[in-house]
Amino acid sequence: MPRNPNYNSIPAFHAKLARSRRILAVCGAGLSASSGLPTFRGADGLWRNYEATALASPKAFKNDPGMVWMFYAYRRHMALRAEPNAGHYALAELARQNPEFLCLSQNVDNLHIRANHPSGQLKLLHGSLFALKCSSPTCSYTEPENLESPLCPALAAAAVDAPSSPTEIHPLLDTTKPLPTIPPSSLPHCAQCQTALLRPGVVWFGESLDSDMLADMDEWIRREKVDVVLVVGTSSLVWPAAGIAEAARGPGTSVVHVNVDAESPEGLARLVDKEDFSFGGDAAEVLPRLLEPVVGRWDEERGEFRR
Template sequence: MPPRTSIEEFRELLKSSNRVLALCGAGLSAASGLPTFRGAGGLWRNHEPTSLATPTAFKRDPALVWLFYAWRRHMALKANPNRGHYALAELAKKKDDFLCLTQNVDGLSPRAGHPEAKLKLLHGSILDNKCFNDNCDYIDRNNLSDPVCPALAPAAEDYPPGQTIPLLDPYVPAPSIKVEDLLHCPQCKTGLLRPGVVWFNEPLDKQMLADIDNWILQGPIDIMLVVGTAAVVFPAAGYTQQAIDQGAIVAVVNPDPESGEGLIDEDFFFQGDASELLPKLFEGVIGKMDEHGKIL
């Protein structure tokens, strides 16, 4: 039997539910117009983006890595939260025992007003800066400066639609940036600041993971929402099964029809854009939402 697709049935379940866990991925931010991590063509200035997202790359060329992330910061700050972000934020406010886990680093969920205590940033935030020194715990949270420092101004320039951005053109030399002009740690005075995201070959925050596990084990979970993610990378991939083990009914929201595979007949699958579907799915709890994400 295929999973359920009735919005009305889901609304009734949500209204009667106490504990709800949500796991969100890039599909949540798609309607905000953010480019994917890899960008057009899968490369960034002929660099594989994954090759820039490592501590080794930062040690080797911190200016290049910072240019990449300063450009991504600029795109994130230009974007606005969409109705999906606002709907999740409103649901978090209405449901006392709600927790949202997001794999996104774009900062759009916090900007939508999602209560901090009910949001776990699995991979950190591109709007945070932290010291690269292992023995220094300095973090500058939610820095909205654009550019993040004067030396990185080329990454925060806008150009007319259709015009190739020089920073993204591999045939245009990258701006020359001195390491001494990058952000330095004000606490230890010796380390460079780096983007506050989790890079490849780095562990996720142990305390955050422990807090999530403790929440999951506190009691039965009524609904496991999986929004805009295939949830194939651990530990995110394991949270759906943990929720099922706690009795959860799974509800997947994703434009990809294959993302509903593996669901059973008591689960739900809603194929489409999260920014359009989440306000409809949550309407019985949060009320009607206008096109700007405001509750009517």
């Protein structure tokens, strides 16, 4: 029996929300899955024949920057073609209505920003597909937002729209055809040091999260009691979501899990407090319903909240 017998009751959550001021959200790939972007976990974990995790590392970039860039150029293009969903819009509206709401996101797809989430209330834990930075450890060059697709002519094969028919495969994902070989000289180079390659401004496996951002996040969490932590689209087992939710937990804090597996036996086992909630479902559908008392009713046709 879950700790909270009303673990998936929307009215019970609304009652909690009405008593809540400081709200933290930690978002993962599941939030963008209903915008059509793969999570690159589980069955989605492969890109061509490669584990996505094996392409997202400094070592992979050193070995074959052309292939790693092709993977990111593809993801940039798909993210540009995707649209924010009602979950992104609900979080952005919550931020406008509640200055004490902070959204932390592991997503690098720019969809929070495109949903007009107030920038002071959004922290991108893993950076952005659209940020570029110099790959040299001794050079500080960064470009916060570059929306070009393709980023350079050599990456044009990645900047192709997905076929409209679900039975057709994106030409770049067709493993019967070899990936074009891209020499490093034709990849984008740093404008500052003029020698090193530019790389995606995302946090790779084996790299640390930005220390200033972590310090800001810590300060926000410690400042005062956090009433609600929304863990959205991520199994809160994976760091950083798990660590952040527990760091923010105090007496009376509700940790609220919103993801497709949240009501599975494993999901319910993660409820540790009688004030915790678990809502199994698509974040794009569940979040607007959970936040309706604050943000209004989502009008799918007009793409806005109405009161």
